[in-house]
Amino acid sequence: MNTSAHNLTIQQVAEATGLSVHTLRYYERIGLIHPIDRAQNSHRRYSQDDIGWIEFLMKLRATGMSIQDMQIYAHLQRQGDCSLPERVAMLTQLEAEVEAHIRELQEHQKLLRHKIKYYGSLLTAPEREAS
Amino acid sequence: MNTSAHNLTIQQVAEATGLSVHTLRYYERIGLIHPIDRAQNSHRRYSQDDIGWIEFLMKLRATGMSIQDMQIYAHLQRQGDCSLPERVAMLTQLEAEVEAHIRELQEHQKLLRHKIKYYGSLLTAPEREAS
DNA sequence: TTACAACTTCGAGTGCACTCGAAGTCAAGG
DNA sequence: CCTTGACTTCGAGTGCACTCGAAGTTGTAA
Numbered sequence: 001m002n003t004s005a006h007n008l009t010i011q012q013v014a015e016a017t018g019l020s021v022h023t024l025r026y027y028e029r030i031g032l033i034h035p036i037d038r039a040q041n042s043h044r045r046y047s048q049d050d051i052g053w054i055e056f057l058m059k060l061r062a063t064g065m066s067i068q069d070m071q072i073y074a075h076l077q078r079q080g081d082c083s084l085p086e087r088v089a090m091l092t093q094l095e096a097e098v099e100a101h102i103r104e105l106q107e108h109q110k111l112l113r114h115k116i117k118y119y120g121s122l123l124t125a126p127e128r129e130a131s
Numbered sequence: 132m133n134t135s136a137h138n139l140t141i142q143q144v145a146e147a148t149g150l151s152v153h154t155l156r157y158y159e160r161i162g163l164i165h166p167i168d169r170a171q172n173s174h175r176r177y178s179q180d181d182i183g184w185i186e187f188l189m190k191l192r193a194t195g196m197s198i199q200d201m202q203i204y205a206h207l208q209r210q211g212d213c214s215l216p217e218r219v220a221m222l223t224q225l226e227a228e229v230e231a232h233i234r235e236l237q238e239h240q241k242l243l244r245h246k247i248k249y250y251g252s253l254l255t256a257p258e259r260e261a262s
Numbered sequence: 263t264t265a266c267a268a269c270t271t272c273g274a275g276t277g278c279a280c281t282c283g284a285a286g287t288c289a290a291g292g
Numbered sequence: 293c294c295t296t297g298a299c300t301t302c303g304a305g306t307g308c309a310c311t312c313g314a315a316g317t318t319g320t321a322a
Contacts, residue, residue: 011298022281025301041288043299063239067279081253088250095243098236105233108194112226119219122212142268153311156271172318174269198309 006037006045013046017054024054030067032057032074063098139177148185155185161198163188163205194229 014021027033028044033054036044060070073090076083145152158164159175164185167175177185191201204221207214 009298020281021299023279026280029301041299043288059239059242062235063243084250084254088247088254091243091247091250095240095247098240098243102233102236102240104193105229105236108190109226109229109233111190112194112222112229116219116222116226119215119222123215123219140268151311152269154309157310160271172269174318192309 006039006047008046008051010044010046013051013054016051017058019054019058027054027057031071032067034074034078060094063094064101065094139182141175141177144177144182144185147182148189150185150189158185158188161202163198163201165205165209191225194225195232196225 008016010021010024013019013024017024019027024033028036033050036046036050039045057070057074060073061067065073069090073087076087076090139147141152141155144150144155148155150158155164159167164181167177167181170176188201188205191204192198196204200221204218207218207221
């Protein structure tokens with residue numbers, strides 16, 4: 001089973017993922033993405049596996065992981081199975097940070113809702129102001 | 132009732148809020164904070180109300196609001212009650228974004244937990260690898 | 263009186279994560 | 293043959309949100 005057919009141009013990957021072609025080349029340059037296979041004309045050809053990896057990277061970014069930590073993670077990934085413990089450690093750490101971040105956002109959301117409600121009440125029954 | 136006693140130096144506010152003195156002056160410079168009252172020696176003296184406002188600003192930042200939007204909000208606040216509708220609109224918009232962000236984080240958290248569990252299982256019962 | 267710390271303004275510098283522009287190659291279409 | 297357009301590399305530029313350093317003033321303590 002060949003899960004790595006090389007069929008997509010950088011343009012197509014940009015459209016599929018929402019990253020710009022600039023960002024795709026940038027990610028490769030800094031080692032977030034392994035050197036992508038090339039067609040005879042030296043153009044990049046992305047496999048489905050490549051897309052999967054890029055989408056995973058985007059999720060890491062969206063959780064707030066820094067580019068630097070993603071570089072470390074990508075490097076570990078390339079080491080193969082022997083790096084599993086470190087990767088699990090990184091993901092576990094990240095998961096905890098995401099959990100904390102969610103809780104913080106929920107707190108702030110409460111305040112926003114409270115303020116919206118209060119300000120709203122001032123609008124319908126006017127003439128006063130405080131916090 | 133005077134809720135605006137002027138008693139805190141910039142240093143004390145920095146310690147109380149966790150912002151740096153640089154950032155406090157920066158926020159004032161760009162209009163996020165109104166011009167703080169001064170002691171005779173021209174040193175800033177922050178009131179409890181000022182602290183309250185700064186803490187609110189920090190919460191807006193933590194939800195992801197940009198400095199630019201915070202400038203707009205601060206400006207509206209200074210207009211007084213007549214700006215309430217706009218402020219409610221901004222807060223409502225922000226609340227929706229926070230809601231969406233929380234959901235996104237929860238999705239990514241699910242994936243992280245899944246990966247951690249799967250990689251963990253590889254560690255105890257070794258020799259295989261996939262997604 | 264002299265040292266020191268904390269404050270002041272101002273403009274410049276930093277780090278991050280892109281984002282872009284220049285200059286060149288190459289293949290297909292008219 | 294010539295144009296068009298998608299690709300290539302490389303280094304430089306951008307925008308955001310701080311962050312810092314220099315140079316000066318002031319108030320207290322030894």
